[in-house]
Amino acid sequence: MSLFQAAFGFGLVSMSVIALGAVGFTMQFGITNMINLAYGEVMISSAYVAYYINRAGVSIWIGMIAGAIFGAVFSFLLNRIVYSPFQRKGTSLLGMVIVSLAVSLMIANLLLPLVTYNSVSYQETSGSLIRMAGVILTTNQILIILLAVVVMLAIHGLLRYTRLGKAMRATAANPILARNCGIATQRVVDVVWLITGALCGLAGVVAALNSDSFAVANGAGFLITALAAAVLGGAGQPYGAMIGAVIIGLVTELSAAAWSPEYKEVVAFGILVLVMVLRPQGLLAKRGALAAAG
Amino acid sequence: MNTYYAANLLVYAAVDIIACIALNLQFGVSGIVNFSFIVFQAAGAYAAAVLSMPPDTASGYDFQIYVGGFQLPFPLPWIGGAIAGGLLSIPVGFVVLRKLRSDYQAIALLVTSIIANTVITNARPFLNGAAGLALVPQPLQDQIDPVSDSYQYFYIGLSALSVVLVWFVASRIVNSPFGRSLRAMRDNEVAASALGKNPVALKMMIFIVGGVIAGLSGAILVGFIQLWAPSVWLYPETIILFAAVIVGGRGNNLGAVLGALLVPVGFEEVTRLLPNQFDLGGLVITPQVGLIPALQWVAIGLLIIGFLWFRPEGVRPEPRRVFEGSPDPSEVELVSTA
Numbered sequence: 001m002s003l004f005q006a007a008f009g010f011g012l013v014s015m016s017v018i019a020l021g022a023v024g025f026t027m028q029f030g031i032t033n034m035i036n037l038a039y040g041e042v043m044i045s046s047a048y049v050a051y052y053i054n055r056a057g058v059s060i061w062i063g064m065i066a067g068a069i070f071g072a073v074f075s076f077l078l079n080r081i082v083y084s085p086f087q088r089k090g091t092s093l094l095g096m097v098i099v100s101l102a103v104s105l106m107i108a109n110l111l112l113p114l115v116t117y118n119s120v121s122y123q124e125t126s127g128s129l130i131r132m133a134g135v136i137l138t139t140n141q142i143l144i145i146l147l148a149v150v151v152m153l154a155i156h157g158l159l160r161y162t163r164l165g166k167a168m169r170a171t172a173a174n175p176i177l178a179r180n181c182g183i184a185t186q187r188v189v190d191v192v193w194l195i196t197g198a199l200c201g202l203a204g205v206v207a208a209l210n211s212d213s214f215a216v217a218n219g220a221g222f223l224i225t226a227l228a229a230a231v232l233g234g235a236g237q238p239y240g241a242m243i244g245a246v247i248i249g250l251v252t253e254l255s256a257a258a259w260s261p262e263y264k265e266v267v268a269f270g271i272l273v274l275v276m277v278l279r280p281q282g283l284l285a286k287r288g289a290l291a292a293a294g
Numbered sequence: 295m296n297t298y299y300a301a302n303l304l305v306y307a308a309v310d311i312i313a314c315i316a317l318n319l320q321f322g323v324s325g326i327v328n329f330s331f332i333v334f335q336a337a338g339a340y341a342a343a344v345l346s347m348p349p350d351t352a353s354g355y356d357f358q359i360y361v362g363g364f365q366l367p368f369p370l371p372w373i374g375g376a377i378a379g380g381l382l383s384i385p386v387g388f389v390v391l392r393k394l395r396s397d398y399q400a401i402a403l404l405v406t407s408i409i410a411n412t413v414i415t416n417a418r419p420f421l422n423g424a425a426g427l428a429l430v431p432q433p434l435q436d437q438i439d440p441v442s443d444s445y446q447y448f449y450i451g452l453s454a455l456s457v458v459l460v461w462f463v464a465s466r467i468v469n470s471p472f473g474r475s476l477r478a479m480r481d482n483e484v485a486a487s488a489l490g491k492n493p494v495a496l497k498m499m500i501f502i503v504g505g506v507i508a509g510l511s512g513a514i515l516v517g518f519i520q521l522w523a524p525s526v527w528l529y530p531e532t533i534i535l536f537a538a539v540i541v542g543g544r545g546n547n548l549g550a551v552l553g554a555l556l557v558p559v560g561f562e563e564v565t566r567l568l569p570n571q572f573d574l575g576g577l578v579i580t581p582q583v584g585l586i587p588a589l590q591w592v593a594i595g596l597l598i599i600g601f602l603w604f605r606p607e608g609v610r611p612e613p614r615r616v617f618e619g620s621p622d623p624s625e626v627e628l629v630s631t632a
Contacts, residue, residue, distance in 0.1 A: 035397055037404070082599065091602065093397040094327050098536065099599060101404065105533055106595035109588040117584065220408050227405060262416045269409040273389055276402055280393045
């Protein structure tokens with residue numbers, strides 16, 4: 001029984017890590033209409049930025065901020081230099097998927113010569129053990145959970161109670177109508193890339209911190225879990241991604257306890273397949289995956 | 295030129311041409327972005343391998359674990375590989391192609407490709423896991439000595455024959471009423487279904503046909519290189535084939551062949567010519583191990599993005615099909631822009 005209690009504790013950590021990644025990914029898709037398959041590679045690049053800062057003797061929590069800033073700038077530039085010109089040119093959604101996959105391949109292989117194939121890990125003590133109701137977590141893991149909760153609340157506040165959030169929701173719902181109502185949609189899209197990029201960078205550092213070690217090859221795995229949570233909740237729906245992260249985080253950790261940790265991603269994939277067969281629009285979306293591609 | 299070098303080059307070229315024709319049927323002609331294409335090639339290769347290998351208890355083969363080991367004579371493993379590719383297409387197509395929006399189909403297939411590789415890598419008893427299968431028997435190796443020159447010619451001939459066969463089938467498909475329906479679906483799915491075409495059935499059919507051809511390409515390759523492991527069918531391999539089809543020209547078989555010769559074959563040959571050291575006026579630079587392959591991938595990415603930006607129709611664009619009695623295309627354009 002204690003094995004499953006421990007797994008539940010890990011599930012809490014895991015869902016926090018996944019939520020940080022999935023919310024940014026799904027917001028990019030919902031508001032800018034871009035399935036950014038390079039998301040996992042931006043995550044891993046940010047994790048490496050934090051790694052080099054951490055190696056210079058700075059705390060990883062400061063490195064995390066640097067990772068988030070790097071992710072924001074990188075994502076912003078990616079959109080400005082590659083995605084946005086292609087979208088303006090009228091490239092189809094499918095064409096954009098191919099472009100983003102090509103970008104992902106390029107980032108991973110530009111990163112490889114710089115950081116090598118070897119796995120690295122942050123120099124950070126995992127903190128003291130804290131026990132609560134049979135669940136044992138390190139202080140670092142509790143900080144990760146707290147960070148995720150704070151970020152999720154911040155996103156909720158942003159979307160719900162600010163003018164910018166309203167403009168984002170309007171742009172997501174109907175960009176042309178939003179523009180006609182006087183919303184500077186281009187500026188909104190720029191801000192969205194900065195915010196989601198920061199989330200992406202943060203998620204990369206947190207995911208790297210949560211695993212014992214990481215390497216460039218982990219980018220694809222990061223992408224899959226973010227994708228699975230986003231699709232499960234209904235792509236483009238930030239709250240859906242949060243729910244998706246909770247479900248996938250719990251189920252993967254429980255299955256790891258019951259079965260084998262090597263199949264975590266496979267279990268996430270199994271959930272993804274079930275959703276695609278039974279409810280392709282995801283848990284929250286009304287149209288989502290069923291709508292015709294433009 | 296060395297016979298082995300020639301055989302290597304030509305057999306790889308044949309495999310890439312067959313794969314590109316299959317991918318072109320799915321992606322170029324029908325608009326299915328099959329990011330898990332390489333999985334179907336792998337299925338064919340694995341199937342051909344276990345059909346031709348002896349059981350894993352046989353002496354010399356007992357260092358690996360795998361299912362099957364049927365020791366079937368030559369044409370059967372290749373046919374089995376093609377069937378395996380087609381069979382695998384059915385459940386994958388069933389999940390992906392029925393309800394999902396086309397960009398979701400693409401990401402679902404990409405994820406399928408990554409996960410399939412993870413599963414095969416970790417599940418050792420099934421197909422020997424990460425180490426993969428080795429010592430796969432070559433076709434008719436008991437009849438002709440595989441290390442002789444004549445065997446190389448024989449294998450080149452077999453591959454060439456397969457290319458001709460696949461080319462024939464593919465051009466029949468492209469030029470048939472079925473091919474016209476596929477193109478109609480690709481260009482405007484709503485209009486095609488309004489005319490009574492069932493897009494899901496069309497997609498399923500071409501997905502299975504593509505799977506069969508992909509399986510055959512895998513069977514040909516594994517019979518030549520004699521080993522197959524998860525590391526040779528990682529998802530970026532699919533992206534090379536996409537680059538080939540995009541560069542060569544989507545929607546026409548000639549473009550697919552051209553792309554196969556330019557991208558996978560051409561790239562391999564060009565990097566073979568690169569020196570291990572660069573002498574920049576006395577300053578000798580030795581690239582670190584893995585730098586050249588990494589840059590090769592970057593170049594593939596640049597090639598895709600560059601072609602999609604500057605010449606999305608590829609080196610050889612799809613010919614415009616005009617039928618007797620149809621209005622002059624230039625007039626149609628005038629009307630639509632007015």
